[in-house]
Amino acid sequence: MGMVEIIGISAGVLTTAGIIPQIFKAYNTKKVEGLSPVMFSILTIGVGLWVWYGIEKEDMPIIVMNGISFSLNALMLLLYFRFK
Amino acid sequence: MGMVEIIGISAGVLTTAGIIPQIFKAYNTKKVEGLSPVMFSILTIGVGLWVWYGIEKEDMPIIVMNGISFSLNALMLLLYFRFK
Numbered sequence: 001m002g003m004v005e006i007i008g009i010s011a012g013v014l015t016t017a018g019i020i021p022q023i024f025k026a027y028n029t030k031k032v033e034g035l036s037p038v039m040f041s042i043l044t045i046g047v048g049l050w051v052w053y054g055i056e057k058e059d060m061p062i063i064v065m066n067g068i069s070f071s072l073n074a075l076m077l078l079l080y081f082r083f084k
Numbered sequence: 085m086g087m088v089e090i091i092g093i094s095a096g097v098l099t100t101a102g103i104i105p106q107i108f109k110a111y112n113t114k115k116v117e118g119l120s121p122v123m124f125s126i127l128t129i130g131v132g133l134w135v136w137y138g139i140e141k142e143d144m145p146i147i148v149m150n151g152i153s154f155s156l157n158a159l160m161l162l163l164y165f166r167f168k
Contacts, residue, residue, distance in 0.1 A: 004140040011137050014130030021122035034118040038105035046098030053095050056088040 005061065012065025019072045023079065030083045037080045044073040089145065096149025103156045107163065114167045121164045128157040 026032050047069040054062030110116050131153040138146030 004137065007133055007140060008137045011130050011133030014126050014133060016130075018123050018126035018130055021126070022120040025120045026118065029118065031118040034110065034113065034115040036106040036109045039102050042098050042102035042105070046095050046100075046102055049091055049095030049098060053088065053092045056091060 008059075008061040009065070012061050016065045016069045016072065019069070019076060023072065023076050026076065026079045026083060032080045032083045035080055037077060037084075040073050040077045040080065044070060044077060047073060092143075092145040093149070096145050100149045100153045100156065103153070103160055107156065107160050110160065110163045110167060116164045116167045119164055121161060121168075124157050124161045124164065128154060128161060131157060 022035075026035070047066040050066035051063055051070060054060070054066060106119075110119070131150040134150035135147055135154060138144070138150060
């Protein structure tokens with residue numbers, strides 16, 4: 001695996017994992033007042049398109065990471081409507 | 085411009101623009117209690133790495149969109165510490 005792939009996978013891991021602390025915070029505090037559901041809706045659609053882009057480009061880091069992001073953003077959206 | 089580039093740019097626009105409603109909500113309500121600063125810190129670093137990945141791959145949609153995302157995520161982080 002080359003340096004570029006390592007950068008891509010690290011970037012993907014961070015931009016995917018980034019939402020996890022927010023999911024835990026919302027789940028633990030049940031407080032979602034300051035959060036924007038519009039943000040998570042747009043991000044869910046956006047990362048869905050990144051998955052499509054990755055498929056067209058046959059770029060595995062983009063496909064795998066944005067696929068996980070899609071699920072996490074959708075989960076965050078569910079938590080928002082659950083606790084609002 | 086081919087279909088794949090249009091998908092990439094649309095994905096980039098949405099995943100970049102996605103944070104804008106959250107920035108407006110935080111700025112207007114001054115309420116950031118439910119937000120996770122850890123999320124925005126990780127995302128800022130992550131999109132920074134995506135910019136580096138895009139430079140290595142000479143992939144303009146990835147460079148431009150993640151560069152804007154970097155600035156917006158950093159701005160959101162500033163707003164968090166300003167209003168918390």
